[in-house]
Amino acid sequence: MSSTLFLNGIVHSASDPYATAALVSDGVVAWLGDDSSADRVADPDVPRVDLAGAVLAPAFVEPGGPSVDPAQALRHGVAIVTVLAEPGQTAQALQAAADPALQTVVYRAADTVDAEAAGVWLPAEGEALAALVVASTRAGEQVHLVPPAGGDPSEGQAAALAALRSAAEELGAPALGRVRHRVVLTAPITAEDRALLAAISASVTVGPEADGLLRAPLGTLLAEGVPVCLSTAGEAGPWAAVRAALSHPDEAERISARSAFTAATRTPLRVLPDAPGATVQAAPRLTVSAPATFAVWEADAVAVQSPDGRVAAWSTDTRAGTPLLPALDAETALPRWRATWVDGRPAAVEVADA
Structure with missing residues (x-):
């Protein structure tokens, strides 16, 4: 069984809006949660990916x-x-x-x-x-x-x-x-x-x-x-x-x-x-047991934004229970792509400059 553990990020999931980590196993999302609990659900030899604060979203x-x-x-x-x-x-x-x-x-x-x-x-x-x-x-x-x-x-x-x-x-x-x-x-x-x-x-x-x-x-x-x-x-x-x-x-x-x-x-x-x-192998939301098809984005800021894109319509505190997205106001740079995963495998990954 192939597995990967993602840590230290912002996971956009309505089923767990507080998630900062995700475990992908056998092509599906096997677990969502916080970094402090990750080692309890993933074996020590499972590869880790440090998201470094990036957003993992469908x-x-x-x-x-x-x-x-x-x-x-x-x-x-x-x-x-x-x-x-x-x-x-x-x-x-x-x-x-x-x-x-x-x-x-x-x-x-x-x-x-x-x-x-x-x-x-x-x-x-x-x-x-x-x-x-x-x-x-x-x-x-x-x-x-x-x-x-x-x-x-x-x-x-x-x-x-x-x-x-x-x-x-x-x-x-x-x-x-x-x-x-x-x-x-x-x-x-x-x-x-x-x-x-x-x-x-x-x-x-x-x-x-x-x-x-x-x-x-x-x-x-x-x-x-x-x-x-x-x-x-x-x-x-x-x-x-x-x-x-x-x-x-x-x-x-x-x-x-x-x-x-x-x-x-x-x-x-x-x-x-x-x-x-x-018929496609994808799910509209990131939830446990859903196909692990998602993208990773580096964002300067995250928020829950109102229709004018300039202010937060709800609290950005995770206690609000609303999944966060990259900030999209005119003053903030658009999110930068880092990787796309399809069915639990990296389909495309940014290559760092030599």
Whole structure:
């Protein structure tokens, strides 16, 4: 049995918000607790990793569906990615070509039949879009609606919502709710469209634009029961996306760091379809017996942050019982990646300069 003991850190775990140490054995989290108790649960010959105050937190899950560089994803603390297959590409081939440490969920192209895919992705354009959504719904296959390449994202968003509405009118909201379609949003939407998404149990994917700002209505969507996945793709790294959610241009749409982190880690797992091709070996939270898939981050400070990202909404004292996250205010440097572990093994580790 392979084991590793992590000490002297900040373990982000809702089941044990006071944890400073973690024992990983046989690919799962075997124990969480404090440093003073670690030697009682780990044999003396178990390798130790001194976190030196770093944050050990669940790995990010990329829901956006772009072409992914596996090495870059792992260095961004990402362990699971959604990939949209090109015509002719199969899920099996894409998964075989990917880094084995990076778990890949593949959505097939609409003109391909692929039993190993999680679902089908459709560019949100064209007169046939609604009919394709209806056909997929009848087949029990989840649709991932994304903006068309090179097109106007706002027009793609409008086309996607119109197609979902048309399908709901033809088949009924419960039929769509059973497959839980996905749609990428880049801009505000009407109250009527938000109600539609909630009624059909659809989830949305949002992400910062080229200027680093988020414009989709995060707070309103979450308040109305629509699952929100936060895309962390981009050179700026995942924590920049989380910080963007705290500093949304519309103050009413800002959410807490905890909610944004959930949207970037837990929600993208929950919205995956109930299909063999969407099965992943990961857990949305770090708990005992969960797969040991996480990332290690060096942070200048930690806090429990309010939606404006500048002040603590609750006490940062561990007695508050709220897991801490890296501070993401504008004056604090973003967390620096140190390692990504997948299924109890180091998938990528920072190499110190010689």
